[in-house]
Amino acid sequence: MEPVTPTQPDLQTGDIRAPRLRPPLPLFLLQPILRRIVTRIAAQNPDMFNRLGPHRSANFIIDVKGLPFALHLRPDPDDLLFRAVPRNRKPVADAEIRGGFLDLLGLVDGESDGDALFFSRDLVITGNTEAVVCLRNALDDVDGSIAAEVADMFGPPGRAMLSAMRRASARRKN
């Protein structure tokens, strides 16, 4: 049997290099958590779906650099989907959004500007641009912070984790 190559981030791009062979990730452990998160956010912000227009049934792949899996989002309030998918078996999607973890966190935290991240090339979008623009506008019309709403779901540990990530993000900007 061919030896398993550990997953290594590319220091230039932050990408994960696909190993020739690797053990299956236990993504099934993540799925209920992701489902709970998206259900809660949708319930707390029902108006945001209006901004998606015809793209509420679009499938988005969110590719976070450094994570060993990608995220699959379908922001349809009648058929919500948010799940982890293996990088080498990403489903066919309408659009893909790719960026670093802290950059994407900044977007859902209301602290970063998507256009600025695009200008600096820290955010890459491919596929249906209109669907991505609608999703961006829908997420940005949420008062407060989606990241904080998610952190609140996990109580003091969640809030502490978000605070730590915000500090890391601030240090990087400075």
Place this chain on the structure above:
Amino acid sequence: MQRPELVCPAGTPAAMRTAVEAGADAVYCGFQNATNARNFPGLNFTPDELERSIAHAHEHGTKVLLAINTFPPAGKVDLWREAIDLGARLGVDAYIVADIGVADYIARNHPDIRLHLSVQAAASSPEAINWYCREFGVKRVVLPRILTVSEIKQIASEIPCEIETFIFGNHGLMVEGRCSLTNYITGQSTNYDGVCSPAADVEYRRDEEGNLSTRLGDFTIDCFSCNETAGYPTICKGRYLTPARDKGYYAFEEPISLNLSSLLPDLMAAGVNALKIEGRQRSRAYVRNVVSSFRKAVDAIMAGQEPPLADLIALTEGQKQTEGAFKSKTWR
């Protein structure tokens, strides 16, 4: 020196609340249709959203200016009239208009609501501005971004209305309200449909090396190598190949943003009544950072202090900024 009004963008109700909290004196916005020049998908206000947003803004002493700044095509003027009448019912403080038919409708039907002449009207001479004031009772003109501060001062001395100038955001050097570049490729008009480079026609392609090509319709309008900063996918900021050049070059404009932080004292001394921040398509984070920075700068100048100049380069297009024609006609 009089205290200028800080006029700030809002593409969503959350952005408007952010602008109000950040110190905007006035916020401009539009409906979700072709009556405004940022008719982008998922952006702008429904009537209910605008009603609630106006109530919130007025509670905090902030004015709301409604952009009706596109040109109605023949046979479609009813959409513009409905937007105007709706704005009046909801209590907007002023309309920002470009088309003379739209201006005439407001002057006749809503004479008590202030009329501001949009930059899209491209009125850049005292004669043109005086005509708008005389015919429609225009109370403020938003000047095109092609004038130096000394020219603005001269104009201010020759017109009876207020002057508003852009201080941050899109550089906008095309003859505003006349650009048809998007129309040639997409069939959609910036001036009639309110959309420049519609997102549905934009496609980004990333190759294995990390180079990013930007396509509008069937045309590639730029290609950024992996370490290059990018700009908006507009034809006017594309790079093009010609036999006379070795490599692609910016035929019209570079991806760059206007930033007049350091010219604020001069603009205020020149008699500018309102300072405008561009960017209704931008996020709450952009609105919060840019509005609060200029709020502090204007307040410092009014207090006779040196204005703090915030570093806004990360928010600029292509991560480059310029004082453009405001400082020198030979800025490029």
